[in-house]
Amino acid sequence: xxxxxxxxxxxxxxxxxxxxxxxxxxxxxxxxxxxxxxxxxxxxxxxxxxxxxxxxxxxxxxxxxxxxxxxxxxxxxxxxxxxxxxxxxxxxxxxxxxxxxxxxxxxxxxxxxxxxxxxxxxxxxxxxxxxxxxxxxxxxxxxxxxxxxxxxxxxxxxxxxxxxxxxxxxxxxxxxxxxxxxxxxxxxxxxxxxxxxxxxxxxxxxxxx
Numbered sequence: 001x002x003x004x005x006x007x008x009x010x011x012x013x014x015x016x017x018x019x020x021x022x023x024x025x026x027x028x029x030x031x032x033x034x035x036x037x038x039x040x041x042x043x044x045x046x047x048x049x050x051x052x053x054x055x056x057x058x059x060x061x062x063x064x065x066x067x068x069x070x071x072x073x074x075x076x077x078x079x080x081x082x083x084x085x086x087x088x089x090x091x092x093x094x095x096x097x098x099x100x101x102x103x104x105x106x107x108x109x110x111x112x113x114x115x116x117x118x119x120x121x122x123x124x125x126x127x128x129x130x131x132x133x134x135x136x137x138x139x140x141x142x143x144x145x146x147x148x149x150x151x152x153x154x155x156x157x158x159x160x161x162x163x164x165x166x167x168x169x170x171x172x173x174x175x176x177x178x179x180x181x182x183x184x185x186x187x188x189x190x191x192x193x194x195x196x197x198x199x200x201x202x203x204x205x206x207x208x209x
Contacts, residue, residue: 085165
């Protein structure tokens, strides 16, 4: 049986989201952009997800043991893990061809997409003012992308696709957050990508010097 998650704390959740958005995500993307100058995207993505999985297992397994992998929503966990895999892959493929500042600006469309997905997936109601804000924000994202079928524009569209996948990941996370523990969800986040990329990375791996 899965362990009950921590009690709801909106302010704590908001603080953690702001910290991740302001510090961790930009640093992670900046490091990835530097690494992509010398290594294949498959190797960079593999290192990110396998590193994530190993670190989380080492941190939580001594405390929870095999129960760390117990989940009451295995299909949903695999779905959100696949969504994270798709989001990171699309972003990393696009990153060498688009400025980091532009990619970050486009990724800010994720909260807008989460608002849209929350209606069918979570049954939440979105008022008229929120709908107007979402449409306005998405128009702003398209202005940043400026699709003209050039190589750079296609890269920007890939970033928008990455934001859509990340929005789906967040909605699925919210949907099952009351059924599985945070530790279990963190571990499952990387499983799909770690397994898939480990199967193909030998053809792309280059030893760092």
